[in-house]
Amino acid sequence: MPTPYGSRGGMAFGAEELRVLRRALALALHPTPASADDVQDCLRLVDSLDEATRESARLRAFLLADLGRYRAALPGTAAGYLTLLEEALGAGYRPHPDDLAALRALRGNPTAAALLRHCRRTHLLALPGGRAAADDPAKKKDPAQKPATPAPAPAPSRPAPSPRPARPVPTPGEVFPRRKPTPPPPNEHLAAG
Incomplete structure (x- = not known):
């Protein structure tokens, strides 16, 4: 088995x-x-x-x-907690806000500081938007941290001009030439007025 x-x-x-x-x-x-x-x-x-x-x-x-x-x-169970948290993170556990708060409180402990860095790196790897962004505890303000300066937005770039085709593109009139209107069928019986 x-x-x-x-x-x-x-x-x-x-x-x-x-x-x-x-x-x-x-x-x-x-x-x-x-x-x-x-x-x-x-x-x-x-x-x-x-x-x-x-x-x-x-x-x-x-x-x-x-x-x-x-x-x-x-804090009395810090050693056991850190060991269990490390094991849980290795098994794919996503830390809760309570875990991050506990790690911040224990950051004087080198293991706690390393786990806190690991948790923050994990959140940085997630794509923006979706459920991860809504649940992201790393976005909550930590009074000990300075706010991050937003990166300047990239200048909008113009799309590159498309290369001219070797042959000119035909117009709809060239592709679908107009048909000459067909004359109405002759009416043999004219209505007398």
């Missing part, structure tokens, strides 16, 4: 699981009838992956709950 590999969310596979996975991929790439044993092996692997995924989610929930308890007991 694949097992969660640490708290980073990766999976460790055994030799038998890798054999089944290779066979399943080969069947997907080159469809041939699968034997009953292959189907059963694939189903067992799927069940194992599902269980490992559930276990990984349980471990993550436990880690985040533990992180919240340690954060609530700061």
Whole structure:
């Protein structure tokens, strides 16, 4: 059965699981009838992956709950909190405003200062707009920081003139010449007035 590999969310596979996975991929790439044993092996692997995924989610929930308890007991639990936060960040956790406030309060600790820099760098890598911008705690004012000077806006550039075509572009009149109007059909019966 694949097992969660640490708290980073990766999976460790055994030799038998890798054999089944290779066979399943080969069947997907080159469809041939699968034997009953292959189907059963694939189903067992799927069940194992599902269980490992559930276990990984349980471990993550436990880690985040533990992180919240340690954060609530700061500053007395600084060492444990920083270790848990570092582990959670490595597993893809996005720090909450409470985490950033706790790191700012602990910034005299070199580990806390390094984690705070890491969290701010992570937010700087996000694209502007979207959910990340709305939830970005780094945008909140820190009294110890000076406001950033906005960069000057780049001068608007004119689009480069398009090169002249080798042949002139025909006008609609040249492409679709006017048709001569057709005369109305002669009316044989004239109405007498």
